Amino acid sequence: MQELQSSLTKVTQYLDPLLPLANAHTVDFIVEQLWTKKLPPDILQEAEGVGISEVIDQLWCLLANETESCSDSCKLFDFVREAGEYVIEELNGVYYVNDLMNILLDSSSANLKELVEVTEYMSIKKLHEVHIMSHVVACLAEACKSSVVVDIGSGKGYLSSMLALNHNLRILGIDNKPTNIDGAIRTTKMLEKKWRMYEKKSFLKGKYSETEKKFGKTFEKSRDDGTLLNQNVESSTKPTVLGVSYKHHVESVSSQTDIRGILSEAYPDEEHSILFIGLHTCGNLSPNSLRLFVNSDLKRKSIINVGCCYHLIDEEFTSAPEWHLRRLMQRNTERMDDPGFPMSDFLRRQKFSLGRDARMCGTQKPLKVFKEQELNKATKPLFYRALLQQLLILKCGPSNLPDAIVGRIAHKCDTFAEYATKALKKLNVEIEITPAELDEFETNNDEDWQRMKIFFLLKTALSPVIETVILLDKLLYLYEQGIETAFITRLFDPVVSPRCYAVIAIQK
Numbered sequence: 001m002q003e004l005q006s007s008l009t010k011v012t013q014y015l016d017p018l019l020p021l022a023n024a025h026t027v028d029f030i031v032e033q034l035w036t037k038k039l040p041p042d043i044l045q046e047a048e049g050v051g052i053s054e055v056i057d058q059l060w061c062l063l064a065n066e067t068e069s070c071s072d073s074c075k076l077f078d079f080v081r082e083a084g085e086y087v088i089e090e091l092n093g094v095y096y097v098n099d100l101m102n103i104l105l106d107s108s109s110a111n112l113k114e115l116v117e118v119t120e121y122m123s124i125k126k127l128h129e130v131h132i133m134s135h136v137v138a139c140l141a142e143a144c145k146s147s148v149v150v151d152i153g154s155g156k157g158y159l160s161s162m163l164a165l166n167h168n169l170r171i172l173g174i175d176n177k178p179t180n181i182d183g184a185i186r187t188t189k190m191l192e193k194k195w196r197m198y199e200k201k202s203f204l205k206g207k208y209s210e211t212e213k214k215f216g217k218t219f220e221k222s223r224d225d226g227t228l229l230n231q232n233v234e235s236s237t238k239p240t241v242l243g244v245s246y247k248h249h250v251e252s253v254s255s256q257t258d259i260r261g262i263l264s265e266a267y268p269d270e271e272h273s274i275l276f277i278g279l280h281t282c283g284n285l286s287p288n289s290l291r292l293f294v295n296s297d298l299k300r301k302s303i304i305n306v307g308c309c310y311h312l313i314d315e316e317f318t319s320a321p322e323w324h325l326r327r328l329m330q331r332n333t334e335r336m337d338d339p340g341f342p343m344s345d346f347l348r349r350q351k352f353s354l355g356r357d358a359r360m361c362g363t364q365k366p367l368k369v370f371k372e373q374e375l376n377k378a379t380k381p382l383f384y385r386a387l388l389q390q391l392l393i394l395k396c397g398p399s400n401l402p403d404a405i406v407g408r409i410a411h412k413c414d415t416f417a418e419y420a421t422k423a424l425k426k427l428n429v430e431i432e433i434t435p436a437e438l439d440e441f442e443t444n445n446d447e448d449w450q451r452m453k454i455f456f457l458l459k460t461a462l463s464p465v466i467e468t469v470i471l472l473d474k475l476l477y478l479y480e481q482g483i484e485t486a487f488i489t490r491l492f493d494p495v496v497s498p499r500c501y502a503v504i505a506i507q508k
């Protein structure tokens with residue numbers, strides 16, 4: 001526990017002075033002059049002295065390790081490199097397990113089954129996640145002798161159906177949206193119908209598909225050991241899992257959900273030992289899943305939880321109004337769960353807060369998987385939105401700004417004039433300005449787009465540091481609650497699925 005506390009302290013001490021930068025809202029980039037107010041002074045000086053595009057070129061050059069052709073001094077690169085020292089993989093704690101898949105594949109209990117080819121139902125990203133996570137879940141369920149797997153926030157049921165059909169596990173999928181459960185039932189029915197055909201196809205192919213090869217190293221061992229499809233290939237009967245080994249329940253899960261009661265309805269004749277799982281449990285659902293795991297009165301239990309959408313987490317120590325307002329509104333009407341961050345007493349004693357924009361920044365794709373060519377595409381929508389804000393303030397005045405949200409329209413627009421016309425219509429704001437004037441407005445502010453790129457890169461460099469704080473806090477909470485076997489591991493390839501870390505805990 002002490003080692004984990006020291007790591008967390010190291011990361012929060014580094015991050016604390018940078019939180020104003022991480023929380024600076026890009027919409028206000030131009031109007032609030034964030035370039036001069038929030039940028040670290042040495043980076044500002046370098047960008048204004050050497051030139052922004054030169055500094056960015058230096059960064060890519062140094063990141064690509066082409067040191068001979070790069071200048072030996074780049075403050076932006078120094079910032080990125082330093083931030084990289086405070087990410088979970090670099091902290092070298094015993095609580096972080098590298099290459100869990102390979103450990104599982106080496107272990108004698110690992111009974112790897114190929115994922116049959118079901119690409120028509122899932123995106124490449126989902127297939128990647130389901131392939132890896134279903135294998136890890138199956139291994140853990142076997143090691144912990146779990147009788148039921150409870151999939152919290154099961155969504156359209158991609159993972160659950162695969163666990164039931166491919167790994168013969170007993171599943172209870174819980175989601176708060178009935179439409180998602182209906183979708184999961186529909187998908188599983190189709191999968192049941194086509195399952196034998198899928199198995200046969202995978203068996204005949206005898207090797208991984210191009211899609212799976214893309215995911216790389218993680219799968220090499222499984223490919224070598226030849227445990228391709230299983231004994232069921234010969235069978236022609238349609239498998240039936242729905243309502244038998246794969247059941248559903250609609251409920252909004254909280255840290256106090258009566259999981260024992262729900263299970264005794266779904267699978268009555270059992271003394272349950274549960275494996276809780278959650279793939280991309282968004283916002284508070286991830287911390288609440290961990291609390292539910294701790295609180296539930298079960299003999300044997302374990303959990304694999306992957307969080308996402310950190311911006312939707314409620315923070316306890318924040319000055320932002322949304323959480324307090326909701327708490328006030330819901331007081332006396334229903335029980336509210338505890339805030340999602342921080343979870344550990346260690347950070348709660350410090351009243352540590354990240355802030356909404358910093359958490360939003362924590363959901364950004366990390367710089368190590370970000371490609372140079374993506375910079376224009378990533379920053380253009382941010383620049384257009386900041387430029388629109390400036391236009392609105394000029395034309396409507398700072399106290400008359402519309403409340404409505406512009407939304408994601410920038411990627412469909414080639415020019416600011418096009419964007420502003422669509423955005424103003426959406427905001428229901430009438431401004432007298434011609435397309436030519438809007439074009440001129442864009443050209444006159446082009447320097448701000450270049451500045452925004454540096455700002456974006458700095459925030460992107462902080463993204464995995466913020467995620468590290470959220471992850472370590474969750475793990476420390478588990479340790480504080482007396483869960484001794486708990487660790488963090490990376491499950492997915494971050495290029496394919498950036499929210500790739502799982503918190504795993506076992507209580508026997």
Ligand SMILES: C[S@@+](CC[C@H](N)C(=O)[O-])C[C@H]1O[C@@H](n2cnc3c(N)ncnc32)[C@H](O)[C@@H]1O
Binds near residue numbers: 159282
């Ligand atoms: C990001 S989706 C992930 C779905 C699924 N696990 C997957 O990876 O495809 C999160 C899911 O959690 C569900 N959810 C969110 N909050 C919930 C809560 N408090 N209780 C139950 N389900 C919840 C949502 O309806 C949604 O289906």
